[in-house]
Amino acid sequence: MKIAMIEVIAVSIPFAGGSRSAESAWGGKNAGSADSLLVKVTTEGGIVGWGEAFGFTAIPAVRAAIEQVIAPLCIGLSALNIGSLMLDVQKRLHIFGRSGAIMFGISAIDTALWDILGKVTGQPVHRLLGGAAVSELTCYASLVRYTDPQLLVENVNRALADGFSHLKLHEITVDAVREARNAAGDNVEITLDVNCPWTVRQALDMSAKLRQFNLRWLEEPIWPPENFGGLARLRREGGIPIAAGENVSTLVEFQQMLSAGAVDVVQPSPAKMGGISELQKVFSLAAANATEVMVHSFYDGPGLLASVHASAALGSKDSLVEWRYFDLEAQLYGDAMRPRNGTITVPQGPGLGFDPDADVVRSFRV
Structure with missing residues (x-):
């Protein structure tokens, strides 16, 4: 072979x-x-x-x-x-x-x-990883950064109408988060990914302003992302749970992050940090450090499928799948992996469960 x-x-x-x-x-x-x-x-x-x-x-x-x-x-x-x-x-x-x-x-x-x-x-990959106790997983709609408050609210409402009860924003202003929270109401879980824009001091100041919005987590708040000591300080003093990990590449770095007490949620990205082989090790490492894993999967191809299989086999019943929420002319798997009422089905076919649609690949290949 x-x-x-x-x-x-x-x-x-x-x-x-x-x-x-x-x-x-x-x-x-x-x-x-x-x-x-x-x-x-x-x-x-x-x-x-x-x-x-x-x-x-x-x-x-x-x-x-x-x-x-x-x-x-x-x-x-x-x-x-x-x-x-x-x-x-x-x-x-x-x-x-x-x-x-x-x-x-x-x-x-x-x-x-x-x-x-x-x-x-x-065998499906989740069975190779030990087997899945669930047949579907809850998704959060991961919105792009709209900046325009009207567009943000419009798409928050679209996601809610599509059945999502968990949202991720990529905004970087307090006003935008306020608009999203007002539109979503208090019962919708919101996370905020700001993509590493702030110093530790700036992040602490922003956290003081963001605490009122009851965020599930604040993601990648500090530049540089490998400043685990700074993340740990923000976690201790900022009053909002911290998530990070999509910019971490090796198991040793994940160990350093967890040893520093830098995060409440660790987010390995299977398309960045070694694939499924390394992803399963991060789950074990996080379990040993009593830290929740939410796999980063801002993808709609095999990276998404790897996330779903690993989360189903190695995560908990509360594991969430990141769904890249915007309209494309086509999806690599058609409707096979599209969430329904905010949940995504764990593939049961051999391997990842699906191959990319050959017609879609052919039509949009660069």
């Missing part, structure tokens, strides 16, 4: 035409599409596994890392010896850094190999 080919596929799916949310997605940057980087691994026997690397504007660098550096180390080796192969690749490439494009590429290949393992054994 040797790896015969590793193919990198960039997909750019436009926001649905005429959507007002599309016009201000990404905080006014006027991005017209959502860009994903898929990785297709094929064995000599023709079995195909799919993975996803962190994409967006990083796609050119990650593509080059996979095609020119990582893939040549994997071709011709067993697709089923996932742990030993991925460890060997990490060791051989550590000189180039333990994060960024190299780790994103390793993450995608690792997830694809788990997909292959599940298909070979006839």
Whole structure:
């Protein structure tokens, strides 16, 4: 069961035409599409596994890392010896850094190999991870940064009408959070991801203003994101639970974060930090530190599926799945993974459960 080919596929799916949310997605940057980087691994026997690397504007660098550096180390080796192969690749490439494009590429290949393992054994990934006690998981609608209060409220109301009772905002102003809370009411759980904009002092000042909105957590509040001591201080003094982890790349860094007491919620991102092999280790590490895991999954491809399988098998009944809430012209899995009334079904087919729709990939391939 040797790896015969590793193919990198960039997909750019436009926001649905005429959507007002599309016009201000990404905080006014006027991005017209959502860009994903898929990785297709094929064995000599023709079995195909799919993975996803962190994409967006990083796609050119990650593509080059996979095609020119990582893939040549994997071709011709067993697709089923996932742990030993991925460890060997990490060791051989550590000189180039333990994060960024190299780790994103390793993450995608690792997830694809788990997909292959599940298909070979006839088991869904969640069963390979120990089995899922649930058949569906609650989602939170993860909104883009709208900036415009009217658009924000409009999309909060849309998400509530679609059955979501948990929301994530990406706004960075107190007024925007106030508008969202007023629109949602007191019974809707709101989290706030600000993407690392503030010093510790600024974050403390903002927390004092944000406490009134009863946030479930404040996510990635401090620059730089690896300032775990600063996060720990904010957690102690800020009065709002802290979440972070999407910018953490290695198990050692997760250990440092947890040892520092930096977070109430740890958020590993399977398309960034080593794929499913490393993701399962973070769950174990978090359990040993009595810390909740909410997998970061601002994706709609194999990265999303990896998050769902891991959360179902290794998380708790309260685990939430991040659903990237905006309208695209097409979804990589059609309606198969679309939430219903705020919940998403755990795939039961072998491997990740679904392959990306070939027509969608063909139509939107870059």
